[in-house]
Amino acid sequence: MKSYNKENLESFHNEAFYNVDPSNPIDSINVFYQNTRTRQIILDKLTKDLKYQRRVGSFIDQLFLTTSNLSSLNIYKAINVKLLPGDSLNRVNVFFDFKEKSKFFASLSHYVETRTSEATLNCKFGLRNILGFAEKYTLEYEKALDKSKKSAFDFTIDLPFIYKDFSLQTGYIEGKKQLTANIEENFDSYFLKLFLTKARNSSLTLENNLRTNHIQPKDVCQPILDDEVFPSKKISLKGWWNKENTLREKDSKTKGKYIDHTMELALPGSDNYFLKYEYLRRDFFHIHKLKKMLPRRLFKNIHFENNFYFAFVQSLHSKPVRINDRLEAINVRGFQEIGPKIPPHNLNQHPNAGENGFEYLGDLIGSDFMVKNSNKVNFYNYPFLKNGNVTPFFHLTTLILHSKHIRREYQEEGLLERSFKTLRDDLRISFGMGISANVGMGAKIEVLYNMLHWNRKSDIPNNFQIRLTLND
Numbered sequence: 001m002k003s004y005n006k007e008n009l010e011s012f013h014n015e016a017f018y019n020v021d022p023s024n025p026i027d028s029i030n031v032f033y034q035n036t037r038t039r040q041i042i043l044d045k046l047t048k049d050l051k052y053q054r055r056v057g058s059f060i061d062q063l064f065l066t067t068s069n070l071s072s073l074n075i076y077k078a079i080n081v082k083l084l085p086g087d088s089l090n091r092v093n094v095f096f097d098f099k100e101k102s103k104f105f106a107s108l109s110h111y112v113e114t115r116t117s118e119a120t121l122n123c124k125f126g127l128r129n130i131l132g133f134a135e136k137y138t139l140e141y142e143k144a145l146d147k148s149k150k151s152a153f154d155f156t157i158d159l160p161f162i163y164k165d166f167s168l169q170t171g172y173i174e175g176k177k178q179l180t181a182n183i184e185e186n187f188d189s190y191f192l193k194l195f196l197t198k199a200r201n202s203s204l205t206l207e208n209n210l211r212t213n214h215i216q217p218k219d220v221c222q223p224i225l226d227d228e229v230f231p232s233k234k235i236s237l238k239g240w241w242n243k244e245n246t247l248r249e250k251d252s253k254t255k256g257k258y259i260d261h262t263m264e265l266a267l268p269g270s271d272n273y274f275l276k277y278e279y280l281r282r283d284f285f286h287i288h289k290l291k292k293m294l295p296r297r298l299f300k301n302i303h304f305e306n307n308f309y310f311a312f313v314q315s316l317h318s319k320p321v322r323i324n325d326r327l328e329a330i331n332v333r334g335f336q337e338i339g340p341k342i343p344p345h346n347l348n349q350h351p352n353a354g355e356n357g358f359e360y361l362g363d364l365i366g367s368d369f370m371v372k373n374s375n376k377v378n379f380y381n382y383p384f385l386k387n388g389n390v391t392p393f394f395h396l397t398t399l400i401l402h403s404k405h406i407r408r409e410y411q412e413e414g415l416l417e418r419s420f421k422t423l424r425d426d427l428r429i430s431f432g433m434g435i436s437a438n439v440g441m442g443a444k445i446e447v448l449y450n451m452l453h454w455n456r457k458s459d460i461p462n463n464f465q466i467r468l469t470l471n472d
Contacts, residue, residue, distance in 0.1 A: 022057025027090040029053065036098040038075070039132040042160070043096075046070055050094070063094070070096070072198060073160060074136070075129045077101050103127055110145075119145045119443075119468070134160045140171075150175025167200070169193040178330065180364040181337055181460070183228070184214045185324055201242035209234040211324045219344035221363045228323050235269040238262065247284070253303050253380055258282040266316070266325075273316035274325060281308045305376040305393075307472050312369045326366030326403075331467060333374060333397040334430020334450040336460040339364050340403050362458065369402040374472060378436075390437045395448075399428040429454035430461070436469075444469050 050066045053059040080097040107124045126138035136158040144150040154171035173189040189209040212231045246256035262278040329338040341362030374397040432450035448465040
């Protein structure tokens with residue numbers, strides 16, 4: 001019988017079993033492997049369900065699944081399948097003929113990091129199936145291409161012989177990031193990460209992180225001088241899972257839904273103990289009721305997008321959470337920075353600092369609760385712009401930031417003159433219009449003009465912005 005590769009198994013089914021009753025019995029199935037370095041004990045584990053099928057229909061279904069699982073090991077260029085009759089009636093011999101990939105692989109690429117929207121260069125080198133356990137060893141070096149100067153070394157081991165969806169990653173990261181307009185964090189991080197699914201849509205990470213803050217202004221507030229100058233150590237356990245991802249590109253439009261969760265717990269050995277949770281949801285859709293209100297051609301080119309983010313951080317002891325772990329709103333749509341501020345320590349130079357109307361003289365301290373929602377109306381196929389993949393849009397961005405526990409301590413010390421007791425005190429809104437252009441890997445460059453701001457005087461609004469954005 002002719003052999004068939006994975007891509008042509010459908011035609012194999014049509015040619016060989018089109019007129020065969022799916023309920024026909026099978027007494028036994030023998031599986032054989034050809035031209036592979038992979039040890040038989042590993043292959044037998046991946047094909048064991050195939051051997052126990054006793055009907056033609058279930059056998060064919062399982063053959064498709066088994067071939068797909070073998071292909072997902074990513075160590076084969078091609079997998080050819082051949083069926084031959086056994087030594088007696090109702091017995092089947094299945095032959096898997098493999099063409100293995102090279103033991104060595106390397107690549108050079110770029111991508112945009114999901115959470116930080118940083119453009120990153122990636123160099124990768126690896127070995128596959130050296131010991132015959134279908135294992136893969138990967139060494140990666142990543143370098144941020146922007147001012148953060150972040151660099152990372154990752155070493156990943158995929159171990160399907162332990163568990164078919166299991167992989168282990170360990171690495172070291174060093175770099176810096178902007179916490180506020182005046183505070184920059186330098187960090188060194190060692191981590192151990194476990195991926196427990198084939199799609200890598202969930203992970204568990206143990207991280208040891210040393211952070212040092214560099215503060216630019218000379219008249220910083222006293223809590224920054226007291227609590228944030230010295231290096232801090234964080235040992236944390238972080239869980240991440242992507243609950244849903246149906247995003248797809250069709251007709252130059254993004255459609256579908258994306259949801260993920262992140263939970264982080266600071267462990268003993270850290271300078272601060274806290275619990276942190278983040279939730280992200282993105283939706284792309286049409287409002288079908290507009291079909292009756294708008295011309296069909298106009299409605300077809302209007303696309304709605306909603307990006308929702310919710311997060312909180314809770315201290316687990318008497319000390320406030322370090323500014324490195326609080327929630328910051330830097331360069332969101334319509335604002336350069338948002339949040340509560342504490343006046344500088346040199347009140348002789350700034351006698352009104354912290355009073356009503358002079359909140360902006362202080363230092364941003366971060367929040368422990370944040371809700372951010374951005375509604376966008378995208379206009380696709382706009383004349384003269386569609387050829388450059390440029391999309392005009394309107395946006396309405398709403399943020400709620402609250403720092404109850406941080407504020408309580410600072411108010412007791414007389415550093416915050418006003419309490420923030422109502423939703424209106426914590427609410428920020430911006431409205432504007434702009435154009436966006438895809439730059440690859442889901443990232444976009446936005447050019448914005450923001451026409452409306454609802455803000456406190458401690459915030460720094462932006463009318464004109466250029467942003468690199470992802471998941472926003």
